[in-house]
Amino acid sequence: MPDFDVVVIGAGSAGSVAASVLSTQTNVSVCLIEAGPDYGPFEAGRWPSEILDPRLRPRTHDWGYVDSRAKVVGGCSAHNQCAAVWGLPEDYDLWGGAGNLGWSYKEISKLIQEIERCSVDSLTEWRGKDGWLPTRHYRDEELASWQLAFLESTVSMGYSRIADLSAPQPGEGVMPFHANVYKSTRWNAAFAFLDRARGRRNLTVLPNTLAEKLLFEHKNARTLVCQSGSDTLEIRARQFVICAGAYSSPGILMRSGIGPRTELERLGIRIHRDLLGVGKNLQDHSVVSVEFELSEHGLRALEQDVVEGSFHESQVILRARSVHCKGPFDLHLAPYQTTADSDEYVSAVLACDMVPQSRGSIHLSGTDAELPPLIDFGFLTDPLHQDASVLIDGLRLIHRLAESGPLATMIESRTPRPDAMKPGESYSYVESHVDGYAHPVGTCRMGQLSDSLAVVDSGGLVRGTSNVYVADASIIPTIPRANTNLTCMLIGLKIAKELSIRLLRS
Structure with a gap:
């Protein structure tokens, strides 16, 4: 039995x-x-x-x-990071279109209602409201200084504020993302x-x-x-x-x-x-980042966030298009601050390829279940080098953002400077610094x-x-x-x- x-x-x-x-x-x-x-x-x-x-x-x-x-x-x-974002309808339709019965967006959308309980003030047609996981989007007054400066700089560059990162349109835009945070707790x-x-x-x-x-x-x-x-x-x-x-x-x-x-x-x-x-x-959204040395103004803002308890590593995402984009968007740009091993704060903006073409693989390192797997991410292995090109476009966009609006006042210097790179150097930088989005x-x-x-x-x-x-x-x-x-x-x-x-x- x-x-x-x-x-x-x-x-x-x-x-x-x-x-x-x-x-x-x-x-x-x-x-x-x-x-x-x-x-x-x-x-x-x-x-x-x-x-x-x-x-x-x-x-x-x-x-x-x-x-x-x-x-x-x-x-x-x-x-x-508690980012509560659904894939686009056409993402799931791609699964259903490959012969996976029951996985089209129309078929799975009713399950979204059973998963998510989005707050009324954050609710859109792309959200669930009858489920068990509480979600809401961050409000501007909750944003850490680095997050708010990025948000305002993207708007000053002409990007619109959008209501939901799960919505298929408009393709490009920025917002404080929906999060599964309830009563100040990672729910x-x-x-x-x-x-x-x-x-x-x-x-x-x-x-x-x-x-x-x-x-x-x-x-x-x-x-x-x-x-x-x-x-x-x-x-x-x-x-x-x-x-x-x-x-x-x-x-x-x-x-x-x-x-x-x-x-x-x-x-x-x-x-x-x-x-x-x-x-x-194996797939993951590949990522490269630009790290910044903060100005005196940026350091004071960071210190105030830490003292007041408003510091967050991540709260805002920009959806953007590279020159290769064939859909609504293919890039996420995300402001990010965290503490390094030395407990010093690192300030960065991440560029994330949301439509990766490369594939990796997982292998066993032995028969013992306690041994870690051998992970070959396969980043940047697509034969047409599209993933690298998308990330290079992301680096260039980060550079333009860093020179506009409130973000510019918080920055003393940056690494790398895509505008100063010679032909081929951008690819070399991406190749040596690419990482995953933990997806x-x-x-x-x-x-x-x-x-x-x-x-x-x-x-x-x-x-x-x-x-x-x-x-x-x-x-x-x-x-x-x-x-x-x-x-x-x-x-x-x-x-x-x-x-x-x-x-x-x-």
Whole structure:
């Protein structure tokens, strides 16, 4: 007999939603596995202050990968900048148009209503209002000085203020973004979705438990092998839903014998299913930045923000177009301030390529689940070098912004100066400084049987299995032009609801 009807692996943005939805059926027993700690419901008051404070990204509860990933119940929604932005309708239509039934914007828009509860003063037609995750946009009077100066400088350059970064039109424009901040707290997915389910007798939460691999009998996974401290646990279930994220979900599959044959043979893993796409198709919005030395005025403004408690790392986003843009926009520009390792403040503006053409991959560094994955981001590898060109356009736009409006009064100098670069130097700078926007997706791609890199079908079911699902950012076939946190919650909701229906029928 199985221990549970469903095991959900990973209690992040998608997994918290999935476990909450699946446990609404009182006759379905659900076990939620999380590698990091669980501090209980928000009302218990045990959560660390750095997790709750939306002004700064925490430096704790991290997996220690080359790209920051949260290791705590709530996942990256407990760790991020709280930007609550949906992809554009045509982003989701691209998924549906590739044969992924049920994923067009028209079909998923009703799920947005179940995810988000946008405040009345911030509500637009592109927002949800009946869900569980509270959101609102920052008001001008809440903005840190660096954020407000950037906002006013973009307007002085002719960019319009827009009402919602989730709206398809107008393409270009700037605004203080919507954020999942409630009562001055980073309101993560665990608070919004898991807390309402914690009292259910049919839900078990196992924190500090690392998923290693699944054991199969033919197409059926029967057992999840986990590590909890020095103990090895074997948890049996009827269904398994992997929500471990774009870096960890493919690792669980590969350690279970599902993945590219050459990868598995290299590590001596017994092959259960040769799936070429596991770990492939990694995408992130690539980023370069310009760092600034603040003027006396800028330093005084920063000091005042810190003293008054109004300092925020990130609150404003500009949508802009590069010369390559074929849609409403392809760039995010974001003012950013943070403390470096020396606790000195760094002031920068980020240029983010929102329609990346390059693709990377994830590989196992060994069979031990505690080993970090080998991450090849693949930035700037597109054959036409479009990604680099978009980022160079972003650097030039940052340079123009730095010379206009209030931003200019806060700046003493900048690195680099795109206007002073010789031909070829801009590309060299981008190549040596490119980074990610912390939005990894795509490593267990959703697609049709004819898609050689597809890992799951439109319901999240892993090819060649009868009871293993993936429901997180890794199934995204093409990255949306948005921060990905809300989309991850939607994926967890959609796949869990469909699985709940199948469980009810069975």
